Amino acid sequence: MPEQSAPEELRAIAPKLVDVTNDVLFGDVWKRPGLSPRDRSLVTVSVLAALYRNEQLDYHLGVALDNGLAVEELSEAITHLAFYAGWPNAMTAINRLKKIADERGA
Secondary structure (H helix, E strand, O other), X not given: OOOOOOOHHHHHOOHHHHHHHHHHHHOOHHHOOOOOHHHHHHHHXXXXXXXXXXXXXXXXXXXXXXXXXXXXXXXXXXXXXXXXXXXXXXXXXXXXXXXXXXXXXO
C-alpha cells in the first residue's frame, strides 16, 4: 500500500486535523488487519463516489489503482453504484476514473 498522508500544506491552518488524519486514519484505520488495503480502497472509492465527494475521489482512485484494483474493477463498482447512489454521481466518478487511467496509461 502506498504511504498516505494529509497534504502537509494544510498544517499551517489545521495542524491537529493533519495529525489526526496521519496518525489515526492513515496510521491506524487503514492498517487494521480486518480488510486488505485493496478492499479498503474499494469501500472508500464507492463511498466517495456515492456521496459526491469529488475533491477526495481523484486521490483515492489513484490509491485504489496502487492497491491493486484494476480499472475494470473500479468501473464495475461505479456502474453498480449508479443504481444505488444516483446516475450523476456514477457518471462523474467514471469520468474521473477515465482521466486518472489515461494519465497513468492504464
